[in-house]
Amino acid sequence: MADERDADIPDVIASELRLLEHEVRASPAALRELLDPEFHEFGASGRVWDLGSILTFMGSPDDHKEPPEIDRIRGVRLADDVVLLTYRSRRRDLTVLRSSVWRRRDGGWRVFFHQGTVQPLHLSES
Template identity: 45%
Template sequence: MDVPGEVDEAIAAELRLLEPSVRSSRALSAELLDPDFVEVGASGRRWTYEEILAALPEMAGGSEEGPRYEPSAMTGTALAPGLVHLTYDTHIDGRHAHRSSLWRRHTDGTWRMYYHQATPFPT
């Protein structure tokens, strides 16, 4: 199932969430994360919406001067109208991770990340 434009919209939102200016801003990050958000990070830690909003500015990729996430091979599939699954790889500061995200469209038309998982892999 491919709903025209939905995968592209989710990819654009995912790329925005990787920008240091967004990661360093609780308000901008909150616009892109679902209130029911859950993440299983590369460390294995489970993060909730509030925990990730509090920690994101201090995490990797949160500074304009520091290292940035370099995404590659991003692809997506519309699982249902308003629900998109993205997969891709990232590289930052010598670390690599396979990533998987679920994005859902809210009634106001905005896309918000509902779930994210990162799995480290060796170079």
């Protein structure tokens, strides 16, 4: 649920959702358009990623082929050039609460930080 008064929020949400598309994940050039050069992530697996490691992983045989189901997506502007997204992703028996910090850089929005936290099954319906 984006703030309709903020025209950048829908663009940032659309960019986040693009990162879930297999075609984008398999293209280092497309990923570099969306990932900040200083990108880092605390993954739901507990692994810490940086730009180089995530570029190697995304689109690899170990990467998921089907995007997860997304709901409860919300964007909030934190500063002129910074937006926080929060949402929930679901795959089979795995629900993950996610947050991404996007910043405007070189004329476009790029994800600077991402975190995924596994939500226990007994809490995932709330």
